[in-house]
Amino acid sequence: MARRALILVEGHPRGTGLLYVQAARRLGLHPIILSADPARYDYIAAESLEAIRVDTENLDALIRECSRLGATYDIAGITSDRESVYATVGKLCRHFELPGPDPASIERCCDKFTQRQLLAEAGVPIPAYRLATNATDVEGSAADVGLPVVLKPAVGAGSRGVRLCRNMDELSEHTTYLLSGQYIWRSSPRILVEEFAQGPYYSVEIMGNEVIGIGAADLGHQPYFVFRECTHPAPLTDDEYKRIADISQSCLRALGLGWGPTGIELRWTKRGPVVIEVNPRLSGTPTPQLSQLAYGVDLITEHIKLVIGDEWNLRRRHSHAAAARILVPDRDGTLDWIGGESRAAALSGVAEVKFYVEPNTPIVRKGDSRDWIGHVIAASPSTAQTKATLQQAIDLIGWSITPFPAIGE
Template identity: 70%
Template sequence: MARRALVLVEATRNTLRYVQSAQRLGLHPIMLSADPGQYDYIAAKGIEAIRVDTDNLDALIRECSLLRTTYDIAGITSSAESFYATAGKLSRHFGLAGPNPASIERCCDKFIQRQLLAEAGVPGPAYRVAVNATEVERFAAEIGLPVILKPAFGMGSSGVRLCRNVDELAEYTTDLLGGKHVWLSSSKQRTWQASPRILVEEFAQGPQYNLEAMGNEVIGIAVADYGQPHFVCRGHIYPAPLTDEECARIADISLSCLRVLGLGWGPANIELRWTKRGPVVIEVNPRLAGSPVPEMVQLAYGVDLITEHIKLVIGKKCDLRRRHSHTVAARYLFADRDGTLDRIDGHNRAAALSGVAEVKSFAKTKTLIIRRGDAGDRIGHVIAASPSHARAEAILQQAVDLINWSITPFPDPW
């Protein structure tokens, strides 16, 4: 009997957990990547990887067809948003379970997503789509400063910026249209350069909440801390300190988003802000949230989102029952300047604290730090868990205070 395999298209920080979960389920993980060498854990963990043009669907179909001569492909998926629709297309081609790729692609176009939600009456910020600097300026005046500018495609807060005045608006519009911010795969970057579209959005002010769903079931709601002007998440706390009524309102709006966008299969992450007019939808992400959200959900509720997602992918029923309820808090570590990372230490002391669940560093010494104002700027994270909300936050702060780093600025070019 052929060995059952799970095919993963490209990778994110979640992918190693997908590999480990697949192995626990008795599956052989195989990664398809345009450059497997960019993922340092591939060789270290002995993961089978195949080099293929992942922007070319026909090439992927040919590679999967070849794999089927050796393996029983149980499922195909991706932890990367930019390849999730591709994984859906491959799944459909081979008669496997997966999301609706058309729904994923519509959702990944932030303008189309905004249109569909607005037409269905889902509360959201005022918005326009601009293709040049003149339109950006006019639409910002219509909506009223401050406004948020973001590319119609992108993820991880890439290319997102709060513009408080006309000078910031003009400067950042020039940056976006000039291609200073690269946040897409090469093929989509070429599309952007040929026909740029910038969303100009009302700045919806209020606390932010992020909801995780699997299919049509709400798993958990976190309160999130997003910095400005780039709106990069600096931390989460599960569960969010909300009343039952407030949770119900956020859940109802989120589930209505999934219905409108055709996202009733698999994981989804919905970002909302609670404004003066109640919760408004900032963005719907048609995939599992990035690390460490799955780890936090498992610590908070006992639900392993990655394993349950893989079960869906291979055609099995998932189990989303909560096993317990804890408060879980995470803080993301960001470099304070550009330059060369000389040292980063204190992780072992932080990890040894009672209540600290995980301490991770993404940057090694001598790494060149070039901040871009997106989620890729994180150099690590710390997670703490406790039955008490106040205690979880206190443990987290104590752990973060133990971690230190030193960065030597780049030489002055002048």
């Protein structure tokens, strides 16, 4: 009998990619990585994984490779945790008559302008927005919406290219960055100019049509939107939870989602919850870990079960408080050392300590998720205890960055 294989198209090099591999193996599956650049993934060698180089943006190339693999393996399912290839994965699943997301819904959702239009038509509360393709459009749109505004690429993930512009100088500076060739576009340049919705930030984790949990997040210092801390569950009243859950269901209906994982980001403003973004995929690290620690639901394992046609179990097994602190440097330069991992990990209540960088790594902050250099996760029966443990762990971790020499030195 042929070995059952799970095809993983790309993955997050330092996030959920390895978690998918480990979950697949626990389910008795043989994980196979398809990637345009397998060398990006350190865990391929560490886990002795089968990996194949293929153009993962080319549907025909993926079909050929999966057909070839099908002669050796019983392909149980195909999936990905990468938004940029998720619609293609949906098309791949349809070709092989395997369970998968609706590619048209994924494509509509990944285009943030189309997403905004569909949410607005359905009456979902969202920030005021305009679409711009050049500097004149951006300036006019900002005047219409009113400063401060958030500029973001219409297609993208990980907060790349996203910035709060509080005045015309910042607006001009960031517009130049986006349109002058410094920013790498995945599609033709289109910029969303959005009202800056202010208030507490929440993230909703959904599997199918079921809200698994709602977390609270701190996005750190403006003008960028880099996650610094996440806590599950969020401190909400029953009424607040219901309002956020109801709006989340409205998002699924408006966007034709409801198969597999969805992550929704909101802010609670003066007019109540306002949807910032709907992501038609599983949220990245540390969300899956927090969901498992807080609710006892392994989102990655349950997603794979859906992908291979097995019955999933989304029942909450317990109710704890889990929190993660993201390690973010405060300067550019060369990382001399980073340490304290083992001492922090030894603390009771600490679930995970992970560094993404090694000494002698150049640190160049970009104002997005690529700035992360590690994370610490803790859990306990109470939020206060979890927060205290998390801070104890953070206090044991340190690093040193030597600034780059000034030009001319």
